Amino acid sequence: MKVTILGCGPSYGMPSLTRGFGPSDPNEPKNVRTRSDILIEDKGVGILIDTGPEIREQLLRAGTPKIHAILYTHAHYDHMGGAQDLRNVAIEKNEVLDIYGTPKDMLALRRQMPYVFEPSHQKTLSLHYIKPYKSFKIKHLEIIPIFQHHGESSSIGYRIGDFAYCTDVKKIDPEGWKLLKGVKTWVLGCVTTRVNAKHVHLPEALKWVKKLKPERTYLTHMGSKMDYKELKKTLPKGVEPCYDGMVIKI
Ligand SMILES: [Zn+2]
Ligand SMILES: [Zn+2]
Numbered sequence: 209m210k211v212t213i214l215g216c217g218p219s220y221g222m223p224s225l226t227r228g229f230g231p232s233d234p235n236e237p238k239n240v241r242t243r244s245d246i247l248i249e250d251k252g253v254g255i256l257i258d259t260g261p262e263i264r265e266q267l268l269r270a271g272t273p274k275i276h277a278i279l280y281t282h283a284h285y286d287h288m289g290g291a292q293d294l295r296n297v298a299i300e301k302n303e304v305l306d307i308y309g310t311p312k313d314m315l316a317l318r319r320q321m322p323y324v325f326e327p328s329h330q331k332t333l334s335l336h337y338i339k340p341y342k343s344f345k346i347k348h349l350e351i352i353p354i355f356q357h358h359g360e361s362s363s364i365g366y367r368i369g370d371f372a373y374c375t376d377v378k379k380i381d382p383e384g385w386k387l388l389k390g391v392k393t394w395v396l397g398c399v400t401t402r403v404n405a406k407h408v409h410l411p412e413a414l415k416w417v418k419k420l421k422p423e424r425t426y427l428t429h430m431g432s433k434m435d436y437k438e439l440k441k442t443l444p445k446g447v448e449p450c451y452d453g454m455v456i457k458i
Contacts, residue, residue: 217241230432263290
């Protein structure tokens, strides 16, 4: 399985419109971060987790891979803003695109972009409602959705085999931790170095790594306080920062 980090930026992107790169080095290309989403490819099957507002340029950069399904983590703009670009591809190619998310998040997507779900496109987009902790299959891959607390809201983390993607998360319930047990490669959202109400910050993230003990952890959804080179130097063994376009072989 191959995982491409299409984007690893925070909700405001890096550089942001207001803060630029903040304290991070503006001359480090790996500090340029588009909004967070990933591409998973295995045996000819292409799955996206989220479609941020830069998904078009991200997929062009990745060589326009074939996408069979999208898994959504939650209905925040930085994770869903690019949904229309994928809808356009599906319509042009006359293919069915399977979209997975919780009923709450799928309703939010419909409200944000009602035209994406016009009746004439119903054959192109196939919505699937998921339930936290209830696994399902996309082709040969078993997907386990994990409920995550995200401030006053919630999000879904996904486990596929030994790999898990957990972003926009502040707390995971015991049932979720149980299902994450044995994960060897973990992509974990970590926005900042300071306490944050909606996301784990760096000290919490490192505590979680000690708890789960994956072989490799990659930090994503990183904001302006997370300078790439500084992190590379200071993170413990087995933990490293993502960068846009990074490829992880599972
Ligand atoms: Zn986010
Ligand atoms: Zn969010």
